Amino acid sequence: MTPCFFGTSERQLFGIHHPAQGAERSTGVVLCYPAAQEYMLTHWAFRKLAGMLAREGFHVFRFDYYGTGDSAGEVHEGRVATWVQDIRNAVNELQDVTGVQRVALVGLRLGAALAVRAAMEGLSTAALVLWEPMVEGEAWLRELELLQARRDTRTLFPRPESPLEVREELLGFPFPRALRDDIVALDLAALPAWPSTRTHLVVSAQKPEYQRLQEHLGKTGLPFQHHLVPEEGAGGQESALLSNRILQTITTLLKEAA
Template identity: 80%
Template structure:
């Protein structure tokens, strides 16, 4: 692994390059993390996935969005439009570092929605892998709010419930009104167009929002596959232990190998 800072001097981003091992493939992979609220739950899984892909000959790049992780910026400065630019910078950085011409995007939860939006807005991709994607912003926020309520109920001195738009904090991370509105506006099934690249939807359980997304994608006539992969941990929703399903990681690795 090779850590690096990239982007502009005013907006430095932190990234990690996992060099290809053995015969190098012509396609690289950029991994798009979920939001800060789920970052710690998924960091190890992303690191493991990067290693698995590197051993299959892929150059892999994972990075922190501006205002998250080890990138510059305060948490409250995060915005969807800026994170889309960060994905484009990450793709360019991987191409500059390695010379790969084509890059696939693998995104989880909010990261999956950002990957789609980046591709819709002109980023050329070899393929999209959407891992438990955020399909509709409102439903996603309700999930996080429910988790916040459950956590609060287990504390010794529970705090009164305060609407998100008032407290501007969610699961211990700043969640300003502007970012709240950005996420609310996300709806993958309402996009006027879809990237003309193969899309893989990888989920652990059937959910109504995934079924809606599948119908939407099938209606486009573009190459699409839905892979239902039962988790080996037995969990089915966002949870407070790490999301480390080896079956999912193996599935994603196999899909990218086949495409390459």
């Protein structure tokens, strides 16, 4: 692994390059993290996936969005448009460092939605892998608010409920109004257009939101595959996000695409 800072002097981003092992492929892979507590939950899985892909000859790059992790910026400065540009910068960095001709994007949860936005806005991609994607931003925020409400009931001094209050912090992570508005505007199943690259939907269980996305993608007539990979262990969101079976599926899909 080779850690680095990239981007501009005003907006430095932190990334890690996992060099290809053995015969190098002409396609590289950029991994797009999720956000908030899901970033913390899946950091190990991303590191493991990067190693698996590197052993198959891929140059792999993972990075922190502006205002998150070890990148520059304050946490309250995070915006969807900024993070989409960060993906473009990460792709450029990987191509500059390694010379790979094409780059595939693997995005988890919010990272999947950001990857789609980057491809829609002109970023050329070899493939899109949407791993347990956040399909509807408003529904995702409701999930976080429900988790926060459950956490509050277990605290010694729970906060009083206020139906008019919009929290600017969820599960210990800032969610300022501007970022919430950005996320609410995201709905993959309602996009008027879709990137022409092959899209893989990789999920551990079928959900209504994934069914909506499948139906939407089916109407586009563009290359699309749905991969249902059952959870391992006791089940639940954590086992889905840390599933070795899913990591192996993603690795196999990218080998076939390359």
